[in-house]
Amino acid sequence: MTVADVEHIIEELAPVWTAWDQDNVGLQLGRRDQRVSRIMIALEITDGVVSEAIRKRVNLILTHHPPLFHRASSITNSDQTGRNILALAQNKIAVYSAHTNLDFTRNGVSFVLAETLGLEKIRFLSPLEGKLSKIVVFVPATHVEQVAKEMSEAGAGTIGNYGSCSFRVEGTGTFKGTAESNPHVGERGSFERVREVRLEMVAPTVSVRSIVEAVKRVHPYEEVAYDLYPVSTPSANFGMGAIGLLDRAITLQSFLRRCKQSLDARSIRYTGSPLQKVKTIAVCGGSGSDLLEMAIRAKADVFVTADVRYHTFHSARERIALVDAGHWETEHGILQPLRQRLLDAVQQLKQNVSITLAQISTNPVQSI
Template structure:
């Protein structure tokens, strides 16, 4: 199969439009048309991981963290980033990163953490704004279903667990074409009144071009009238972190023992016990200190994340426990998540989890 088949599928699950501004998700090295026969999955892309791909005859590495975050001006092997890119190119190995876009989707990195911890009733902790828009268009009543179905097929009308959502209202539209017009109804030079339907539906902003093309192709008019509105609504299925609940509240110390075992953490840095049992749990894979206020506002008893700085621990103020389990530890199961996602679609594509431990942190115990 071609590399583009795999990357296109991944981008339907975690669109590149959902990545943070600083990120560099997507195809970093490789030709979309190149043939691939086996895939290597890793949290990071290091020289050792590229060697692993070479030795196991994998043509593409799918990693969570991008090897390149900023533009490279020279390729002389002085940094590990340059050496990784050079080695991958020399050996015809593609590198694809699926980072904060996978963090942001409902069934992404944080959902995997919630699954491992056995949390129920999970939802996005901090839903994002600015990802939704509204389309309003006017269509002759005879073509209402045709146009509406085309918009739905293109990806419009999805709200949470509901699809094909729209609003329609009946009215009368008027227009008069000039001598160069070729109207679907009426005559050039004469005002025409037509029974029309106003269709309103929401859509993800990243699908705008696809949805507008569907509108134009399905609409019978020579000139299609439509309005686009930017929405400030939160997208409840896209955002940062997640929060869920345990079946039964347990003592904080017992929870930390379970957390350490389930997340395979060598050590947990945490704030003082609050005296409360643990029931509601907020999580964020990787660096998540920016979500503390959201975790407190959501009533979480503990916030599990990584990369906490010394002074930031004070921000808990006794309202919540903070548990820093380590960056690698918080995201390591992303490899299994990617394996599951790809295998579900491409059942015959051989997939391997790298044998390389890419965690740059060591613990002296």
């Protein structure tokens, strides 16, 4: 298995097109043709992670936070990031980062956080919008199954837990070929009527070009008629944050105790009344303060996130119980399920690759 193969597996789990525009996700360092037999997963690269990877003779480190989040103008030994990158390169260790694309996917950072806190009926707090298109293709009835299959394989027709979703309606297509035409049905120069199907499928806008190419490969017509529409429907598959329910209302105080225990958090900052009853919980792993208003609009009793500023606590008061449980604490839960999903994919390909979690903690924050 090569770095490129691992890249492909991860991008199936967390597609790069869903990432935040300003993010820097994907292969950060390494050669795509390099062989991989040992993978290590860590929330981020630290000097401790680098030493552990070298000691364990790892070929690839998968991180959540990209080491080159701020694009570097030089990589030298004058700063810690540079020293880490140089040491990794010298030891032929590749680094791949799945950051906001791992946040935004179903079963990503926020969904795992919601599950860890015992929430049920989990859904996205803010589904991704404006990244989907509708592809409508006019196909002779004889070829509709083949075209639909090809479109699905190229990435169209996924809605929530369902694949191959399409809508089909029969009608009559008409055309009249010019003297230069070479029609699949009928004669050039004569007006033709053909029984056709209007086949519709939704797809990520980023995949539209390759889906259209796939259609053209199997569609029998010389000129394929198709329409593309931007779709503003919220995505069922990708979004920011998560919201769910506790099985029964409990006091904020006992919910906070649950947070501390299940997230391995030594201290938690919050605003709210300890004895108020809470049941609807919104969460966003990492720095999720931007979703505060969304959590209030969704009528959540509590919003759990990290890196909350003083004035944000002020604006939450009397409106929602706002909880800052820590950045590492709200994100590290993704590592074990990520390892399991990667392992399942690798085993399905019958590859012998070991996947471990970094033993060293990368959390730089201490509490007393």
